[in-house]
Amino acid sequence: MIRTGEQYRAGLRDGREIWIDGERVRDVTSHTAFRPIVDAKARMYDMAHEAASKPVMTFEKAGETCSTLLRPPTEQEHWHEKWRALDHYLNDIGGVVTRVGDETVGEMWSLFDGRGVLNQIDPRFGDNIERHISRVLEDDIFHVSANTDPKGDRSKRPQDQDPDMMVHVAKETDAGIILRGAKYETAASYADQAFLKPTIGAWSDEQLSNYAVGCIVRMGAPGVKHLCRSSFAGRGSAADYPLASRFDEVDTLVVFDNVLVPWEDVFFYRHTRAAAYIRGTLHRYSAFPYTLRILYSADMLIGAALWNARQTGLDKLQAVREKLADLVCYREGINAHLIAAIAQAQRSPGGLLMPHQSLLYAGRVHACANLPQMMHIARELCGGQICVTPNAASFTEDGPREWLEKFYTLNDNWAADDRRKLLAFARDLLNSDYAGHRLTFVQFAQAPHFNHLNAVYNAFDFSGPLDFVKRAAGLSDRVEEQQP
Template sequence: MPARTGAQYLEGLRSRPRELWYEGKRVEDPTEHPAFRNITRSVAALYDLQHHPELRDEMTYPSPTTGQPVGLSFLIPRTVEDLVRTRRMMKRWADYSGGFMGRSPDYLNRALVGYASAADYCAELDPRFGENIRRYYEFVRENDLCLTHTLINPQANRSVGPARQADPYLACRVVQEDAQGIVLRGARMLATLPTADEILVFPSTLLKSGEEDAPYAFAVAVPCDAPGLRFQCRESFDYGRSAFDHPLGSRFEEMDAVVLFDDVRVPWDRVFLLRDVDRCNRAFAATGAVAFMAHQVVTKNVAKTEFLLGVASLIVDTIAIEGYQHVHEKIAEIIIVLEAMRAFLVASEVEAQPNRWGVLQPAWPPLDAARNLYVRAYPRLVEILQQLGASGFMAIPTEKDLQGPMGPTIRRYYQAARAEATERIKLFRLAWDIAVSAFGSRQVLYERFFFGDPVRMAGAMFQSYDRRPYMERVREFLERAEQQSPALPEETPAVSRE
């Protein structure tokens, strides 16, 4: 099956029911359940864009195996033009939600591009693993599957690794290995979008090297309907309201779930790394997967910041606060973040280099800078919206209020300098969904953490960024300054403090 339609994605969810647990009950059909229905439709809409007559060429490329059109986010880049093309396609998807879908399928398609193009990294451990990841990438590409992933062990005791938890079977681990494959038992902390088709159970970078963490070190892929696999979902932030009342939450609530492995069997052809702690810790960086993912993420950040700039500017215009200097400064702050994200993205493409595996990898330093910056910038952008909107975020009657007996009164008193009441309320409800609602708060948490702990991300940058040339340059400068300046007197007279 080449590039899928939305209907095919929805049919896939219906025909392969997974164990999705929500408010104490198993969800029968996520495409109809109130907590999941809307996000499944939004993912379906992304797939449909691949079939839009004017966009097909932009969104797909001919499969190297069948010649049929497949999603462009599966493209293994060889040229800068490939990277630019892929970025344009990813931007199209990100714009659909204003950047509010973190798990549009391109995010993990790019991870898979990294892993598959560096299949030898897996093959160095076991030749079968290299072949497995290559085939798996082709399988996902040719069937246009939607992936989720889970990397982090449960947050029980962060002062010790998974092997030293009170219960060594708390974190997901290998409990059996036989001729057919491996068996997994335990939990992983989170998977966003449990309505994906498959889940990558991949390593994070946090295991201690040493034998004791070896059972927790693996990279495997499992269909979401695998026997024994359960998703325990959090409360939905889609309040079941109209798009007028809840413009983002009613469409883009992706859901997050703790993932439980109740002796889940993984056949050997779905195993890509196993029991090598060091290799697992290094995997995302060494394969280039993190750079390909970050290229998608920064594309999404550009879309999201553009959207926020549009919302903030409309607020300024609607209530006529464009004359105040601090308002200019706040809007300028958003523009600065936007232009920085764009510049990082372009720099990552222009400075892309063939990596160890012969694939053109976007340059990591600008992408790393972008992801470290956005963690700090996004909460500030949301704060700016709050500062501009002020009590306007509390003056947001619902669609039903407007349709009820208070409608005419509301239309009179909620008018703005440059908008009718209904138009103003619509805009402020959108801004509220970014800056105040549970959906909006979760977005802030998401941007702070989804790519890892910001503290350790900054630590990794400190460790990996080559600062030696700059230190050397300053040493050389100091030496040169010493040679050029007149000799200091032998003894500097003591300065009296009296």
């Protein structure tokens, strides 16, 4: 059953405890800091009901309409459908948002693949994962990801410092487990629930650690406190900050102050092997929508840079074309990895269809690691005017207006207003506080760089290069005996 934007908003008015800039937020759906991004997510819900979008955004399952983006993939076409739905959505809202549900739901599909492993060790929770995957789909739930603890001093075990530095089970009751600790979570304050699982740390050699817990936590549950970073929305006018004012995805330190998680929402508990398993496979699906977002960011870089070069006539220069071609190679590199990951998709242990793992993970590294350089090329192509241009208000006020119109009008096609708009867009994409934040988001929000590389190492089949070199170099069979 698909929800409407209004039903989603109503679900957020559950008395949840949210703080921002020292203020207690009474209604997250109408607060200046959150309203634009809540509206962007609500738009996704509403589009699923509109005649023009419904065929792209939804599919039918046993007589019920469900979200294409939340569908567990079993065929290649499901991945193409997801891509089309996301394309439709991002074009509709006119920007890039990442944490709107489809990019996090895949973490549960990874755990579904591992339910055999979970059942071997503790069969109590085996059915919970399947039920939750169906629930997200059937109730159209906005689900986010809770991985990263504050962690404290990494050289110490969590038990040897304030134990809350990492989320742990403080107590068991008949009703469920009691959680304490905190996690950094993008979008938590305006989501329905999060899939919480451990950061692997200094406790992972223990057999039955209280830190080895995976579960669903409702974002409005008693004891859940959302301590949000300051938002970019509302800081400047929408005319001057066209991206920050509409698409800032507020991140939250979510504190769990003795939160009761019912047993039916627990996936694993005191289960170190399960914790290691989920960390190893976490992004096997969700790396796809994450990397796909960066394709759209690359399009924004190319679009901003080329419009600027056309405005100023610089696109005629070979040297400028070469820089644009560098941006295109980056963009097409992401595109190629994603297309190939679907074309070479692999059957998962649970019977789902995973994008080809080493192609997908290599694509994520390509997209994330090269983004800083690509942003710099686009910034350089846009020229210094992105950081020296006055704000929109000066373009309409008598006095500065005449001068600004004179200096920002380029020719008959490019009037000052369009020049100003493009420069404001490029500033918000490349130079603003929000632009810096987005760059950090891409580098970290789905694990840091070393973890991305570790995923490539673990997914790649090294036997091909090893065999090739063994034959080419004439190595003896004895070298095989040294395999780990």
